[in-house]
Amino acid sequence: MRAILYLTRKEIKNGVIDLLHHPAKLVLYLFLAVILGISLIDGSQKEVRAPGSYLDVGILHGVYFAILLFITVPSVLSGLKSGATFFRMSDVNFLFVSPISPKKILAYGLVKQMASTLLMMVFLLFYAGMAINLFGVTVWQVLALVGGIALTVFTVQMITLLVYSYSNGRPERAEWIRTVLYAETGMIVAFVMSNFWFHGANQQALYAALASPYLEFAPVVGWIKGLAFAVINADAARTALFAAINALTVAGSILLFANSNADYYEDVLQSTETTFELKQSVKNGKTSGVRVKETKLRKVTDTGIWHGWGASVFFFKHIREMKRRNRIPFLRTSSFVLVGINVLLALVLQKLGSSGGDGMPASMMMVIALSTSCYLQFFFNVAGDWTLELMKPYIYLVPEKPFAKLFWATLTTLLTPVVDGVLVFAVLGVMLRTGPAIAVICMFIYISMGCIYTAGNVLSQRMFGQLVNKGLLMFAYMIILLILLLPAAGLSLAVYLLVKDLPPVFLGIPVIISNILVSVGVFAACRNVLSSAEMNS
Amino acid sequence: MLEVLDLTKKYRNTLANDHLNFRVEPGEIAVLIGPNGAGKSTAIKCIAGLLRFNGNIAVCGHPNKTLEAKRSFGYIPEIPAPIETLTVYEHLEFIARAYKVENWKDKARDLLERMELDDKRKKLGKELSKGMQQKLSICCALLPEPRVILMDEPLIGLDPHAIKELKTILIELREKGCAILVSTHMLDSVREFWDKALIMMNGQIAAVRTRAEIESTGEDLEQLFFEITEGTQTGGAVL
Numbered sequence: 059m060r061a062i063l064y065l066t067r068k069e070i071k072n073g074v075i076d077l078l079h080h081p082a083k084l085v086l087y088l089f090l091a092v093i094l095g096i097s098l099i100d101g102s103q104k105e106v107r108a109p110g111s112y113l114d115v116g117i118l119h120g121v122y123f124a125i126l127l128f129i130t131v132p133s134v135l136s137g138l139k140s141g142a143t144f145f146r147m148s149d150v151n152f153l154f155v156s157p158i159s160p161k162k163i164l165a166y167g168l169v170k171q172m173a174s175t176l177l178m179m180v181f182l183l184f185y186a187g188m189a190i191n192l193f194g195v196t197v198w199q200v201l202a203l204v205g206g207i208a209l210t211v212f213t214v215q216m217i218t219l220l221v222y223s224y225s226n227g228r229p230e231r232a233e234w235i236r237t238v239l240y241a242e243t244g245m246i247v248a249f250v251m252s253n254f255w256f257h258g259a260n261q262q263a264l265y266a267a268l269a270s271p272y273l274e275f276a277p278v279v280g281w282i283k284g285l286a287f288a289v290i291n292a293d294a295a296r297t298a299l300f301a302a303i304n305a306l307t308v309a310g311s312i313l314l315f316a317n318s319n320a321d322y323y324e325d326v327l328q329s330t331e332t333t334f335e336l337k338q339s340v341k342n343g344k345t346s347g348v349r350v351k352e353t354k355l356r357k358v359t360d361t362g363i364w365h366g367w368g369a370s371v372f373f374f375k376h377i378r379e380m381k382r383r384n385r386i387p388f389l390r391t392s393s394f395v396l397v398g399i400n401v402l403l404a405l406v407l408q409k410l411g412s413s414g415g416d417g418m419p420a421s422m423m424m425v426i427a428l429s430t431s432c433y434l435q436f437f438f439n440v441a442g443d444w445t446l447e448l449m450k451p452y453i454y455l456v457p458e459k460p461f462a463k464l465f466w467a468t469l470t471t472l473l474t475p476v477v478d479g480v481l482v483f484a485v486l487g488v489m490l491r492t493g494p495a496i497a498v499i500c501m502f503i504y505i506s507m508g509c510i511y512t513a514g515n516v517l518s519q520r521m522f523g524q525l526v527n528k529g530l531l532m533f534a535y536m537i538i539l540l541i542l543l544l545p546a547a548g549l550s551l552a553v554y555l556l557v558k559d560l561p562p563v564f565l566g567i568p569v570i571i572s573n574i575l576v577s578v579g580v581f582a583a584c585r586n587v588l589s590s591a592e593m594n595s
Numbered sequence: 596m597l598e599v600l601d602l603t604k605k606y607r608n609t610l611a612n613d614h615l616n617f618r619v620e621p622g623e624i625a626v627l628i629g630p631n632g633a634g635k636s637t638a639i640k641c642i643a644g645l646l647r648f649n650g651n652i653a654v655c656g657h658p659n660k661t662l663e664a665k666r667s668f669g670y671i672p673e674i675p676a677p678i679e680t681l682t683v684y685e686h687l688e689f690i691a692r693a694y695k696v697e698n699w700k701d702k703a704r705d706l707l708e709r710m711e712l713d714d715k716r717k718k719l720g721k722e723l724s725k726g727m728q729q730k731l732s733i734c735c736a737l738l739p740e741p742r743v744i745l746m747d748e749p750l751i752g753l754d755p756h757a758i759k760e761l762k763t764i765l766i767e768l769r770e771k772g773c774a775i776l777v778s779t780h781m782l783d784s785v786r787e788f789w790d791k792a793l794i795m796m797n798g799q800i801a802a803v804r805t806r807a808e809i810e811s812t813g814e815d816l817e818q819l820f821f822e823i824t825e826g827t828q829t830g831g832a833v834l
Contacts, residue, residue, distance in 0.1 A: 355680060358682055358717050358719065361682045361684045361717050363685055363688045366693075367692055368695055375678070375681065375685075375689050378685060379680040382719075450676050450678060451643075451672055452693065454644065455643065455645075455665060456665070456693040457663075457665030457666040458662065459662065589644075589660060590644065590647050591640075591645040592645075
């Protein structure tokens, strides 16, 4: 135990010293801390408005529950395949082979994981101001919500380990766990939808369904949500009940894991090695930290790229890879998910609108769908073919002009939103009967946003290269995107002020023009970005 | 022919390569040898145009980052990184098309046979073992028939057959007039075929010897290597 305490003490001390030796990093952390402090102080001093001026708390319940499910389900599913780990390669190499009890090492790993989870959750507090403004909650209540998410991340990691250890090499157990997980998720969705439908199918019914106390008895996610909202509502009895249930869950998982399988090293080794390789490749500048998703590939029946000569082969290589992932290039699972989400959104908006009298105008519904789609596109775009191409050396080595390589290597990433945009807004245009002009403008705005995301990515690579700190890189990327979108916002505002009686939908045209011009400008400015793997020098 | 003049590479406060100067002539195999951290991989990556640097590097008379230079060299990285979703055959087709290699199919078949990958043509990059990935990486580098070949620890992870075959290929390429630069920290692995040894230490070339010099003076390359790397002589000075 002395060795572990020594290790922990030294790691903390050296971490602080390292931070002092990197003043830029220190300044950035201090800057983030000040911004966070200001937003929290500002939030705590906000005057309480009339109850009707806030959004219904049911929305907060729904969004919170969705976040918890979003953290839990993919993590447990991945646990069925490869396990999870909070150990590093150095722990494997030094601690696992040392004469220290595996249980003590497990405790050390858990404590470290808790610390890093808490640190990660600090970033969620940036949403505090938004939650306070929208729902009228206090700073302390926001802290309870963030605490619930931290607890979820921690509990889920523990459960994931347990699930892997229980199901590893036993497909029937993995299948059983998968069924339970899908059943719970399905029951939650069915409960909300049926409550919404059978209680009037209006806004109030939806909010009431989302905030239903029965949902809080759904295992793990429900219990954690129950705890967070019991704290918010100052309900001592429920707080005690859910705190006890959650404590039992965590303690039970740890005990089960430690007792049932004392030799857990093998269980965590594979995922520790995978994580280590990912970090190493980031350090060597080979990836942007995007974990390549293990997509199921279609069986290899034919082999060949067939087209392309020089730089254009990058495009045809991407097409070949797309065909290997999906039957039809550009039509990915995410395309259908996007259509599905938008259709569902349109149905809910139609239903909500009609319950209120005149109904929501179709153009307004399209704007909401467009905003949602652009937001989702941001995440779909992060692991595009272009980002993945930067992980391999070929893009830098091939004897072609850097701009030609940049163009051909980003082409599929630029074209994918074209297919998605046409698909989504054609379906919505027909469904909501908006008329072709609105649908086409929405399509082009969506496509132009795809250009901006890709241009922003190229620019962030040019400015910052492959920063080791993924969080900082993402922060920088977001700031760059905001700056690139400013001309579009300014131009649109100018048109709104200058042209009288212009139908609102036409305000999208300046956005399209600006986004495309800005993207072309970024590509031209970064035309030599691929002349070296050190793109930011 | 490869010519390196005053190559200096600095990572923040670390001087990885400090004013390196050397040439590799056509029909010559030069080995960059040195302990871990000596700066061998950094030098190879600079020559391959992957890193920015100060100084001048010419490949067949062209600055190394020009298209003419890139057409003339092949690079085998230390860590192979195949494309997960392409088959072995498609890797070679991709390289052939990217480098505009005419009549590449026979050359590809020959390389795959020599590296015992011909029965893996339809295997995806992600399905290959580390050794097979390295073999594929070698095939990709050699397909455009480069006149300068850069190899960063090429023998690591290969099975005995592939090591033997790669050594034979290197000797054949030398006979065809290729200039070959191999970085390694294992002297034994290059003992049979090196023509010029560049011993690196602390980012500098501490000694240069040709095989003819060693044979004529009776000097022991291994002993010289350890004298330099274990600090019994002044590191940095060209001996």
